[in-house]
Amino acid sequence: MPRTENQNEEIRLATRTTILNSAIQLFAQKGYAHTTTRNIATAAGLSVGLMYHYFDSKESLLRAVFDFAMARIDERITAVLQTSPPDTVIPNLLHAIFDLLASEPEFWSLFYILRTQPAIMALLGDAFRERTALLRSCFVVELAQAGWPQPELEGYYLYSLIEGAIQQYLLDPASYPLAEVVEKMIAQFGGNHEPV
Amino acid sequence: MPRTENQNEEIRLATRTTILNSAIQLFAQKGYAHTTTRNIATAAGLSVGLMYHYFDSKESLLRAVFDFAMARIDERITAVLQTSPPDTVIPNLLHAIFDLLASEPEFWSLFYILRTQPAIMALLGDAFRERTALLRSCFVVELAQAGWPQPELEGYYLYSLIEGAIQQYLLDPASYPLAEVVEKMIAQFGGNHEPV
Amino acid sequence: MPRTENQNEEIRLATRTTILNSAIQLFAQKGYAHTTTRNIATAAGLSVGLMYHYFDSKESLLRAVFDFAMARIDERITAVLQTSPPDTVIPNLLHAIFDLLASEPEFWSLFYILRTQPAIMALLGDAFRERTALLRSCFVVELAQAGWPQPELEGYYLYSLIEGAIQQYLLDPASYPLAEVVEKMIAQFGGNHEPV
Amino acid sequence: MPRTENQNEEIRLATRTTILNSAIQLFAQKGYAHTTTRNIATAAGLSVGLMYHYFDSKESLLRAVFDFAMARIDERITAVLQTSPPDTVIPNLLHAIFDLLASEPEFWSLFYILRTQPAIMALLGDAFRERTALLRSCFVVELAQAGWPQPELEGYYLYSLIEGAIQQYLLDPASYPLAEVVEKMIAQFGGNHEPV
DNA sequence: CATGAATGAGTATTCATTCAT
């Protein structure tokens, strides 16, 4: 008996995900340029030809990886936004971001590996800028509600601090005092703004 | 009759510099992997063979580019350290860094293009970590003298902020409020620490 | 639907053999260093890429050529050893060797083209020495059985004679009196040793 | 005061010889194809440009190496022919050849390295054949005088034996019983032919 | 005579992509 439409769909999705995960893993490990399509297919346990049934090209795979990874962040952020009591949003967002960093560093690593390559930014630059702005705007909203005087500016400031911390941690995870830095961030931006 | 030793030395230095400049330019523009040795030679206006007369390999060119770029930063930093009155070191360092960013963004761009590529970090990782630590330690020393309670931690914090700001600026120079962010940094870390 | 395992196996063997034959032909004609991988692929009627699908490198192709050629000799020698009545082994071995020389001179030519190149001997030296010793030992055994007083030494002597004859023939096939020389070899070493 | 014509001539000759010696050394060590012109110049302690004043091309250097090496053999052979009493010519020739082999193996090595490369034989083939024939004819003359019935054939036989021995020795100098083999050669061909 | 900077065609090798089965 042939597979039902549904079963086929399921298989397709599962295979797609397998490929994406292999690609994420490998791009994070070796960079986009140094990862071959054959590498990915092998890691995913299927043939090159089949991989091209799921993704038209290495470039389309890259876009898919980007979307997949971003969706993952979105998910976390959204969960925090929906479940956190008003005053705890910023600390919770920070924890969400840095917990992900500690548990899956290669995930954020991938983010910067891609974002700093001119050839890749030519493809995904706008998407990256959009996502970044979106994430930053979450902080801006919260800072405004907490009574900060220039929430837009403080959002840029805080977000720069976050990205800088992530990158410094990735550069040298053994030495970077991640927990303390995050604590300090929360101390500075996590509560209501004290009127002077 | 052969050229004198001096003439040769001059020619060599000039050619080397030309090649190096082309390499910096192109690595910053297109990334290391997407820049071909032929690209560099053509941009420098000379033959591939000659390029290999000066640099053993694309990799050795990469190292030279790295050293050259680092020397450039060192120079600026050292100048600030030697000429600034005690209390103005941090503001001056920050200005030195961000003036360079505003005037030669491709210079810092190159820095991150290189630092986020696994294949490159396999070669230059230690050098990068060393340099970063060195630069951060400049801030730590100053923070300690300004009476900060945990200068080591505050150094990590400030340095993360700096790198995050640079990267956010590079991602979207048109929108990023660089001047204000720097001002805010100076406001936070540029003076003496207020005893609580 | 993919090809069956068998179909693939067949294709692979056929293609491999085609490549190998082209390589043998060209190495024998122009030497290893002067044969380009493109030469081989073109002669085999396929693309460079495909050649690398079958052989990792020019060097691995060289090893394969060596093994193939050696297997060819082995085959002939073994056949003689298994089918010859005791007293006729040496004459038959000599005929086997020199018949091959007369009918496929480029085969032996290849043998010496490879064996006299330092770069190649660095790779295959031990293999060559081993094979040579093996073949010589066949003669030693027979000489011993035929009652020669110093079969080891006479083996070296006879084997030197053989190789010298092959090379002299290859140097100038038109003039070299191959048949008579072989006849003379057989007269000297082909029968039982006359007790003095 | 400028150098005299004679002094110049002397210097030129000395330099030429230095270059040739370096070339011989390197060709013997690494083969013709793997020796670069720069290698030779460096080994000879002079610049590439100067080397091209002495030799038009790598090919012309090859020819000169060939002539130089051959002249060296000729010299030895001629000396033996002129100084040996009639009956001792063959033993003395053999000693001359094999003494050279033992003391300067790279010299004979070069001989075979060159003689088995198709690209080189395209240039020097005739020269090689001529030289070989010449040397063999020395033996033929002596064999005839010693009363051998088919001196032409025996000359081919003996000469094959000589070349085979040289090559076998070069293949594995540590194991090859050179002295005994030579002794045996002399025993077989060194005296007068016994009438049957 | 002497130098070594400069050239550029040539070589081994890789890899995204296609396609017959």
Added chain:
DNA sequence: AATGAATGAATACTCATTCAT
């Protein structure tokens, strides 16, 4: 859906040779 054989353009690097000084 699935395979892996096949393609060929692209790339880092080498080397004989030339030439200005």
